[in-house]
Amino acid sequence: MTGAYYMTGIAVGCALKTCLASAVKEHDFPDKEFVNAMYVHNLEKLFKLNGALWATLQADMKIDAKLSVNWSTVKEWDDSKRYDIVEELEAKAMYEASTEVGSGVMEWIRGRW
Numbered sequence: 001m002t003g004a005y006y007m008t009g010i011a012v013g014c015a016l017k018t019c020l021a022s023a024v025k026e027h028d029f030p031d032k033e034f035v036n037a038m039y040v041h042n043l044e045k046l047f048k049l050n051g052a053l054w055a056t057l058q059a060d061m062k063i064d065a066k067l068s069v070n071w072s073t074v075k076e077w078d079d080s081k082r083y084d085i086v087e088e089l090e091a092k093a094m095y096e097a098s099t100e101v102g103s104g105v106m107e108w109i110r111g112r113w
Helices: 002-021 032-037 043-048 051-063 065-074 079-083 088-099 105-110
Strands: none
Touching: 002 043, 002 079, 002 088, 002 105, 043 051, 051 065, 065 088, 065 105, 088 105
């Protein structure tokens, strides 16, 4: 289950980085601090790099309680757990919070890239 937990978090991080990268236009030279700030595996920090995306998530969570609960689960993802044994319940909760139809964090992100 550790692999499933870890890869789900990596997928969410990649999706967020896709949103961040789309803010850089072709032939633009991105701000070095912005690019360096993307070299993290902290999902909340990645979200906050795009203020508009973060504000939209906050607003949508006020409307969609399931999205809010799912984000609460997903944001606790910790990439250092790849060295630990993750229990099946925690791995399933992470996966389900990411993929739930209508209120999953990945579905929400995909609708914005």
